[in-house]
Amino acid sequence: MKLRRIHVATLSALTALSLCGAPLARTQNSPSPTPQVTFNRDIAPVIFHSCSMCHRPGEAAPFSLLTYSDVKRHARQIADVTRARTMPPWLPEPQPLKFADELRLTATEISLIQRWVDDGAVEGAASDLPPAPKFVEGWQLGQPDLILKAAKPLTLPPQGTDTYWNFIFPVPIQETKWVKAVEIRPGDKRYVHHANILVDRYGASRKREAVPGTGFGGMEIRIESQVFDPDSHLLFWKPGTVPVPEPEGMALRLDKGTDLILNTHLQPSGKTEIIQPSIGLYFTSQPATKLPMLLQLENDAKLDIPAGEKDFVVTDDFTLPIDVDLMAIYPHAHYLGKDIQAFATLPDGTKKTLIHIPNWNLNWQAVYRYAEPVRLPRGTTVSLRYTYDNSEDNPLNPNHPPERVVGGNRSSDEMCHLWLQVLPVNFDSTKGDPRMMLQEALARHNVQKNPADFEAHYNLAAMLQARDQLDAAIAEYEAAVKLRPNDATANNALGAALVAAGHPDQAIPYLRAASNNHPDYFDAHYNLGIALATQNDFSAALPEFRLALRLQPHDAGVEANLGAVLAQIGQYAEAKSHFERALQIDPNQELAKENLEALQRQMTSH
């Protein structure tokens, strides 16, 4: 220790001496002249390439890193966060399957930064400075064809825990459009950690807004859909994201009446912030020719993590029924997630790491796109293996002291999800939509994995129904209803399937259960009306259609059916008005057209 101290003192004396113009002595004294690390020559290229896109005005980072003095003001901090690999934020380990836009410093770059700071963070020769990075101002892909802005801003309080908020953007289009690129502008980027677009084709999310236009809270949202139209694109924003147009032929379909839901993760800043996101859409005249879909591996049912458990492992393994190209991957867990792994085992036994994140951080979750599509042949098993830490050692643990945590939608619950964007390849299109085969295989897999999983049975049933396998669908709906006898959605679906299969008598109890459990459930009243009318019980059907009409006053189908029931019980005048109203709403409403003509014939013949 003493020796060391003397050594330091001598060194500083030497430094002081060199002030008095002794550069000659210095070169003589240093045996191996490693060139001094300078900002202009060594550090600026790293910063400009890997930091400045976010560290500039208007972007997500809290301060700019564009000039020597910007970087000097944070030099030691930059040395710390790059050494810890906290910055730039890039969670996956290096692997043979490369990701696009990998944002990972090399070990050499990191040690250069350390040396630069240790050497006093000098600027260096002006002639060494590379040109300042150029950035596109405003919309990154030029003026969008359609800009959607959140109807009402959200006021984010100065403090408190992270907020998860969903903004709803109705898309004002009158006909189907094809979207080749989407740019998400999340509002003030400094306070939005990430944002994710979900496509809601049925207006299901609007019902969750307390006041129209304000959006609704919640970290995870589920959107019910009525036909087979699987999600296909991962539309994700994180700080530094530059929008990428979809590959040729893979445009996203948007229909009239579609809503885009922007799910945002917001972090308080210390002061009140106003967040009002917008979305830019870029259209193409080319309809999609390639139909990717999102495959979800998950095992939330296995998430029951005892308090204090440090290494709780959850797995899921799904074998592909068809050949696919894997385009992108999106792992998702909450605050207990620690080690996140996904891999593929090919039919020949080869194992490929798809992603490995050894130090999961929800704050930096992201969609990772592969630099090249990854071909996964039929028979490949895709696996996830997530490890959770519910001990006191996990500083992000939402409970202090730790508590038992189960799977769920709240941020204090846990999740085990892995989304894969896959494009079916080498399929025989005469055998139907390959996405249906994938979805059905996945639904069967989920039922086998967790026979007590309500959603697994329900989704398999819906899939089977979409593929016209009505009897098999009914069996799965029955299994779902057995698991949740009071679930209105499942009771209604079972009832509707039974009506479709020609068993209205069996359907009626389930439809009654659905409408009793959820009195404002339009579908349940409508389907119950149909079931009763099919049984010729028109007086019982009548109040169901009247209720349905009150719930959806602009539905041509209800108007037509209500008219039909009224006509059956001899109330012709009122029946006629409902047929006419149905045709006002939809001039092509067949039932109303036929019945109105029949009614007019009958009235004139009398």
Add this chain to the structure above:
Amino acid sequence: MASPPRNRCSAGFLLTVLLALSAMAQQSALDLDGKPVDPLKAAKGKIAVLVFLRRDCPVSSRYAPTIQALARKFSDTATFWLVDPDKNDSPSDIRAYLDQYQYHLPALRDPAHALAKSAHVQITPEAAVFNRAGQLVYDGRIDDWFIEVGRSRPAPTTHELEDAIRAAAAGQPVARSEVRGVGCYLSDLE
């Protein structure tokens, strides 16, 4: 003709003296009107708490509601000062920041880091607690909310600054007199 090395040497010496003089002139902290202030004297027998902030440090900024709440909670026993160690910040920059973050606390500029040195503070946000006798009894983080830059707990589990103020108010020794914070280095501003 004097030999060139000598000339260079004396020029270097002169420069050093000038630097030292200008540092002397800015030794004390200044209030936003430019008047030198000694916060320990101004505390007039109360406990003095100095909280060091950088406007461009997001960790500092996220603490604004916590700091304001602590100052309110201990208003009877402790005088709080916000200290800005960034020599490039003008009084109007600081006023605008205080306004944005709804601070109702007096602020000081510490361009030569004189206060920071006497408070042993190295990072923003860190605080220093001086007891009624003007002795430094605690310097370091406010609590353990942040684990590292960009990674914070859902809520802090320790409250070092609050504990230190309570101990100083009761005339008790502080359990841990120095716990380094997470945030931005003062030395990066030199």
